[in-house]
Amino acid sequence: MEHRLLRHFLALVETLHFSRASEMVHLSPSALSRSIQQLEARLGTQLFVRDNRHVELTPAGRLCAEYARDALHQWDSLKNRLQAQAQELQGEISVYCSVTASYSFLYPLLDRFRARYPLVEIKLHTGDPAVALQHVIQGEEDIAIAARPDQLPPAVAFRSIGLSPLVFIAPRQEPMIDRLLGQELKDIDWSQLPMILSEQGLGRQRVDAWFRQKALKPKIYAQVSGNEAIVSMVSLGLGVGVVPQIVLDNSPLIDRVKILPVTPHLAAYDVGVALLKRKLHNPLIQAFWDLIDEPAEHP
Known part of the structure; x- marks a missing residue:
């Protein structure tokens, strides 16, 4: 055919x-x-x-x-x-990641890859990081920047490129939220505090486990796709959210939210490059894979 x-x-x-x-x-x-x-x-x-x-x-x-x-x-x-x-080497490879990951983690890799293999075309797709690994497993993308799940599928190869803590964030000035937060952590009224959470993915799994550990049921105000949307909604005073620290650090709204030092801390994201092991037979993908562990060149 x-x-x-x-x-x-x-x-x-x-x-x-x-x-x-x-x-x-x-x-x-x-x-x-x-x-x-x-x-x-x-x-x-x-x-x-x-x-x-x-x-x-x-x-x-x-x-x-x-x-x-x-x-x-x-x-x-x-x-x-x-x-x-x-x-x-020439041809094309497709990469999927979140908007934040595209300039926080992916940019330096692509910069080095393009310098070394200028004839290779990169097709970059951005979206919800919660489904990044799914895009790779289903064969829709060659490579994804994703958080390592607690159980990595056996068909998937993963190389870490950085860590990012998961943090609870609240609006800086919102009387209703401040009242529910109280003066100290022990005063937080979790039963009434509106939560803005990811629809799915590793972050949502860890938040749900955190609430189960405390024998609490979260009051969910909204479920959204994309961590950037969570920061935006929290900055508007609509509730408390949970996002990777790297998203907050790169957000233009960082000054409108604050981190809540809740305990126990959520496990950090192990962010890395994920792909199907069988695709390493492709020299383009193998070349990208080999580049990950190479030290970055400094001028």
């Missing part, structure tokens, strides 16, 4: 929008539609349910997406291995 059709198909899988997908692969929407129809004809099944307003994968489409990602990965890996023999 032509790799061109598979790339067109995956572009539509990623966007579920013909106009945006056609821009990604430099085709007109009508040409992209013909590619999808051609692929469906070869497979003898419908891959998408589509109308004038939305596009959705069929069960067959989801199976085809798994095959397409794996097939293109193997093809790209073969090309890269052959190129590596010529000592000139």
Whole structure:
């Protein structure tokens, strides 16, 4: 099957929008539609349910997406291995991380990687860090900057690049919140204190365990995706949140919130690079992996 059709198909899988997908692969929407129809004809099944307003994968489409990602990965890996023999790496790798991680942890790595391998294209996607590892496991991204889970999946390789404590934060000046916080930590009325927490992920798991350890049930005001949104909502006086220290340190709203020295302390995030072990056969990904433990060069 032509790799061109598979790339067109995956572009539509990623966007579920013909106009945006056609821009990604430099085709007109009508040409992209013909590619999808051609692929469906070869497979003898419908891959998408589509109308004038939305596009959705069929069960067959989801199976085809798994095959397409794996097939293109193997093809790209073969090309890269052959190129590596010529000592000139080129191609592309995809990276997923949060906005904060993109300039706190990823930037120095990408800076060194680009200097060494200028022909390699980096596709960077940002989003909720809680699902970073999931993007790697599902084959949607080659590499992710993620917090190491308590149990690392056996198929995943992980290298630490830094630690970040998890901290409770509260608005600096909000009479209602101040009243619930009291004068000392022992005075905090946790049963009434509105909490702004992540929807999912390691941070949420550790907060939930913290409350269980204290035999308390949090009063959840909001559940959000992305730690930056938690800092924003806390700064507005809407409640108390829990975020990695690195997010707070890089937030423009840091002066509007304060850290609560609650005990016991939450375990720090072990932030690192995660990828599927089998993808280390790809010379591009192996080159990125090898760069992690190298000492940074100083002028």
